[in-house]
Amino acid sequence: MPWDRNQMAARAAEELEDGMYVNLGIGIPTLVANYVGDKEITLQSENGMLGMGPFPYEGEEDPDLINAGKQTITELPKTSYFDSSMSFAMIRGGKIAAAILGAMEVAENGDLANWMIPGKLVKGMGGAMDLVAGVGRVIVVMDHTNKHGESKVLKECTLPLTGKGVVDRIITNLGVLDVVEGGLKIVETAEGVTEDELRAATEATIVG
Amino acid sequence: MKKVYGSAAEALDGLLFDGMTIAAGGFGLCGIPELLIDAMVESGVKDLTIASNNCGVDGFGLGKLLDTKQIKKMMSSYVGENAEFMRQYLSGELELEFNPQGTLAERMRAGGAGIPGFYTKTGVGTVVAEGKEVKNFRGEDYILEEGIFADLSIVKAWKADTTGNCVFRKTARNFNPPAAMCGKICVMEVEEIVQPGELDPDHIHLPGIFVHRIIQGEHEKRIEQRTVRKREEA
Numbered sequence: 001m002p003w004d005r006n007q008m009a010a011r012a013a014e015e016l017e018d019g020m021y022v023n024l025g026i027g028i029p030t031l032v033a034n035y036v037g038d039k040e041i042t043l044q045s046e047n048g049m050l051g052m053g054p055f056p057y058e059g060e061e062d063p064d065l066i067n068a069g070k071q072t073i074t075e076l077p078k079t080s081y082f083d084s085s086m087s088f089a090m091i092r093g094g095k096i097a098a099a100i101l102g103a104m105e106v107a108e109n110g111d112l113a114n115w116m117i118p119g120k121l122v123k124g125m126g127g128a129m130d131l132v133a134g135v136g137r138v139i140v141v142m143d144h145t146n147k148h149g150e151s152k153v154l155k156e157c158t159l160p161l162t163g164k165g166v167v168d169r170i171i172t173n174l175g176v177l178d179v180v181e182g183g184l185k186i187v188e189t190a191e192g193v194t195e196d197e198l199r200a201a202t203e204a205t206i207v208g
Numbered sequence: 209m210k211k212v213y214g215s216a217a218e219a220l221d222g223l224l225f226d227g228m229t230i231a232a233g234g235f236g237l238c239g240i241p242e243l244l245i246d247a248m249v250e251s252g253v254k255d256l257t258i259a260s261n262n263c264g265v266d267g268f269g270l271g272k273l274l275d276t277k278q279i280k281k282m283m284s285s286y287v288g289e290n291a292e293f294m295r296q297y298l299s300g301e302l303e304l305e306f307n308p309q310g311t312l313a314e315r316m317r318a319g320g321a322g323i324p325g326f327y328t329k330t331g332v333g334t335v336v337a338e339g340k341e342v343k344n345f346r347g348e349d350y351i352l353e354e355g356i357f358a359d360l361s362i363v364k365a366w367k368a369d370t371t372g373n374c375v376f377r378k379t380a381r382n383f384n385p386p387a388a389m390c391g392k393i394c395v396m397e398v399e400e401i402v403q404p405g406e407l408d409p410d411h412i413h414l415p416g417i418f419v420h421r422i423i424q425g426e427h428e429k430r431i432e433q434r435t436v437r438k439r440e441e442a
Contacts, residue, residue, distance in 0.1 A: 046309060047235040048382050058436040063238065063429035064366075064380040070236040070289070071435040081378055083385040083413075084235070084261070085317040088310025092330060122294050124286035129336065130310030133329040164333030 002173035025101035046127040051079035108204035113159035132163035144172035151203040216247035232260035233363035239380030285309040319355035320389020361391025372416025
């Protein structure tokens, strides 16, 4: 059985180490926060907050307190607030240890595309281009294939890039792959998924 | 010099002209200058270029100025959650200059700090780098981005004293300080105006030198994504 959204998030949480400052993207990456366990992780929200807390209790929502996905959230005793230029100073300046992001396409050379489909869907890059350029480690969490069953793990991205050669690790519903010299290396497969099944669903070159 | 004005329309009087460039604070609908945006809709000023991370949502915030077709060009990082924004862009009615979020914030800060350009790694190898100077520092490529020098800044803070020293609240700070800095004139709306001395000088987020006109008013502060958790059973 391939991993579901929550299992992918739980697997991504294993990438995080005690003491890390981390930025989580919108979608499945947001769920990673539910699986960090006892590790002391400080979540950065690029709209200007370090130390992001959980969703508020009903009736305690504060319109002045949201995350980068515009969801109402809460603060923690360790929280700090700052403006957007300070926020990206810590991102671009390499102070954030890791970013976990969603993707439309990833290529074997670490290229990432996750912000637009020309002529069809325009979301915008938001803070993703700054994050992939600046943070220590970029981990992508996404479904291995699109809704037409086509691989999203490609030899070359077809969509406009978010960053060139920026992805370190890819976690999909089928398994975990690292970007290495010459292509992708299988780190592990989801329980019940064989390496052959993972290779079959992958357009990119798999080495080793 | 009197900085406090009676209404948004009074505070904007004499500052608006067609074709002008405006820097606006806010992230999504959080910390946006609602009252000044409404007054701009009323004024009918048009052909605006607006630097703002988002363009509000359909029918609220800067989205109101999209509905009335007063905006010619947006400089933004994110279009999502705004159907009219995407429609006007895809149909070619609206120019859109995509800026990575951190680049947009730094372009505002730089403009406000008198820095006409800076180099950044963000966007290297992407469409954002097209037409921009590339320079290698310590073995890595960086692109040249220009500071934003706006005709007007419209921003929102929580409290300001009558000299413009102000504090923001939680994540409503976001783009407001850099947006405030990069305009020739900055008009700020706040929830409460206090007397000098009431705010701790050590806790001022933006000194009043950056703020020229101030208004106080009631804010709707609409929530874009209301997310909550259940209370555990006692």
